[in-house]
Amino acid sequence: MKQPIPEKQLLSAITTVLSHYITETDPYILFNGLLEILLEMTESEYGFIGEVFFTDNDEPYIKSYATTNIAWSEETRHLYDKTKRNGMIFSKVDSLYGSVLKTGQLVISNNPATDPRRFGLPKGHPPLNTFMGIPFYGGGKLLGCVGIANRNNGYHESLAESLAPFLITCGNLIQAYRNNIRHQQVETELQRYKERLIILDENTLLGSDYEFNHTHLTLTQKGQTVFLTKKELRLLEILILNHDHPTQYTIIEQHVWENVLVGESSLRSLLRRLRQKLPELPIKTISGVGYMLTIPAPE
Numbered sequence: 048m049k050q051p052i053p054e055k056q057l058l059s060a061i062t063t064v065l066s067h068y069i070t071e072t073d074p075y076i077l078f079n080g081l082l083e084i085l086l087e088m089t090e091s092e093y094g095f096i097g098e099v100f101f102t103d104n105d106e107p108y109i110k111s112y113a114t115t116n117i118a119w120s121e122e123t124r125h126l127y128d129k130t131k132r133n134g135m136i137f138s139k140v141d142s143l144y145g146s147v148l149k150t151g152q153l154v155i156s157n158n159p160a161t162d163p164r165r166f167g168l169p170k171g172h173p174p175l176n177t178f179m180g181i182p183f184y185g186g187g188k189l190l191g192c193v194g195i196a197n198r199n200n201g202y203h204e205s206l207a208e209s210l211a212p213f214l215i216t217c218g219n220l221i222q223a224y225r226n227n228i229r230h231q232q233v234e235t236e237l238q239r240y241k242e243r244l245i246i247l248d249e250n251t252l253l254g255s256d257y258e259f260n261h262t263h264l265t266l267t268q269k270g271q272t273v274f275l276t277k278k279e280l281r282l283l284e285i286l287i288l289n290h291d292h293p294t295q296y297t298i299i300e301q302h303v304w305e306n307v308l309v310g311e312s313s314l315r316s317l318l319r320r321l322r323q324k325l326p327e328l329p330i331k332t333i334s335g336v337g338y339m340l341t342i343p344a345p346e
Contacts, residue, residue, distance in 0.1 A: 074224050078112035078217075085195060085213065086115070089206065092197035093173070097137065098221050099148065099182075099189050107148040108138035109192055112221075142166035144194045147180035151189050154180040157201035177201045183214035185222045193217065251287055254343040255327035259287055266325075278303050279321050286330065286340035293333040 078096050086094055093115035101107055114135050139145055146154045146164045156162045156178045168175060179202035180194045193214065195202075251259045256269045264280050266273040275283070285302040286294055300309055303317070318338060322330055329341045 074112050074220070077220065081213075081217065081220075082113035082115065085193065085210075088213075089179075089195055089202075089210075090198050090200075091195040094193065094195035095135070095137070096191065096193050096217060097135075098191045106138075106140065107189075108136060109144065109148070111135045111137065139166050143178050144180050144192065147182050147192050147194075148189075151182050153182070153204065153207050154178070155202045155204070155207070179207060181207050181210065181214060183218045185218040190218045190221050251342070253287070253328060253340075257325070257328065259283065273324070275321070275324060278317055279324070282317055282321055283325075283340075286338060287342070290340050290342045293336045293339045295337040299337060 082094060082096050085096070086092070095109075095111045095114040097109035097111035097113075099107055099109055137144055140149055141164075143154055143156055143159060143162065143164050143166070145166070154164070156164065159165050159175045159178055174197070176197050178194065178196045179198075180192060182189055183191050183193065193210075249260060249262050251261065253259055257273070258267050259265075260267070261284070264277075264284065266275055266280065266283065281303045282299065285299055289298075296311070296314060300314060303314075318330065322328075331339045331341070333339055
């Protein structure tokens with residue numbers, strides 16, 4: 048009977064990886080550790096763990112976070128050294144790993160030499176005797192792929208099934224890194240807006256006799272103060288800073304609530320209140336993107 052990986056061994060490995068994630072910010076270091084654990088648990092010779100991306104033509108490809116060094120020549124050693132920290136690209140869809148990308152399903156080949164899905168190996172490449180490629184998902188979408196090779200007794204579905212917690216961990220980590228990247232992008236955008244704020248005039252005319260003061264974060268109409276809450280003023284401020292351009296939901300949320308996580312309903316409610324108080328201001332909803340305030344050109 049073909050034995051799956053013992054659950055205790057698997058959970059111990061996952062616990063180790065997640066404890067490292069708390070202090071390790073470099074995904075290549077973390078995923079190389081994951082790959083070593085995977086190869087050891089499955090008794091495989093080499094493999095890779097990578098994230099799935101799509102070209103402009105909607106063709107899938109893999110960017111690896113971890114790849115076993117199987118360089119067999121000076122040229123391939125140089126290629127490995129050059130790409131190991133930035134990710135190797137696997138883009139041949141007519142291949143065993145490509146079958147995972149095309150179908151989004153488990154691929155097992157215990158005789159690659161005669162498998163019609165194979166692409167073939169470069170001259171000098173170490174032998175490929177057995178192969179298993181497993182996709183992993185997050186939020187219902189294909190996030191990445193694991194490929195392992197050369198297990199003496201071959202691969203089987205029960206082995207892949209026993210790796211489910213490991214694959215969930217891979218998916219969660221990639222989603223976490225994606226969120227980190229998005230967070231960094233939001234921080235960069237906010238910094239850009241703050242730099243613009245410095246060079247803006249102290250007051251911005253919004254039309255309909257509205258005037259926004261950036262220094263004191265106040266709004267007046269015909270010289271009379273318009274009473275808005277702090278969050279309403281912060282929302283108006285970020286829309287003014289990026290006026291006539293869509294401002295992304297994430298940018299707005301970070302500016303208004305700073306480091307507090309809120310749901311989409313909170314932002315919609317805040318915008319609804321602002322529109323009710325300032326019906327003359329043209330604040331448009333840009334579906335799937337965010338909101339945009341249009342400021343008329345001075346006459």
